[in-house]
Amino acid sequence: MKILITGVAGFIGMHVAKRFLEKGHKVFGVDNLNDYYDVQLKKDRLENLNEKNYKFVFKKIDITEYEKLSVFVKDQVFDLVIHLAAQAGVRYSIVNPHAYIDSNVTGFLNVLEICKNNQIKHLIYASSSSVYGNNKKKDFVVDPNTMQIGQVTYIPGSGLFEKVTNAVTFEEAFRPYVFEETAS
16 A cells, blocks of 8 residues: 655654554655654654665645645545644643644645545645544544534535545544653
8 A cells, every 4th residue: 555644753653654664555744843842752763664675755845835745746646644643732722823723724624635636545744633622521523524623625525535535633642751841
């Protein structure tokens, strides 16, 4: 299988890529390597993916740059896109809302358009911890019918994007490991 992973230099992206590579799949990764947190850490993760003669290709691309992303994807035939790229940090969104909207909304729209325009059959994307809002309940469950993130550009059954699409959140699974500044 040929897979594109956005945000491949992040903690989750690198581990997802590594898992697919270990199973013999060809993985293409994109990341903008922004300096929100240590860029060297991101480069070390990419080096880890290149260590074992994996079938891994990395391209430094910001998902907000539609043309660059489009050119990169156009020459490939991907079976699956796993969209993990995002501007981290709910608190940072208050300080720099444009970075947050550019990456998390415009970037997501670009990924959706890339999938639609290149007949990519399956998209998995990471939802945002923002769907939890100010809810303080420990056992809070997100109702997919009322989710705000994702419905901005994709409404199930709307005909806008009739592919197999899965949204996942990592909020609870990684809460003990989340950097203090990125915690919601």
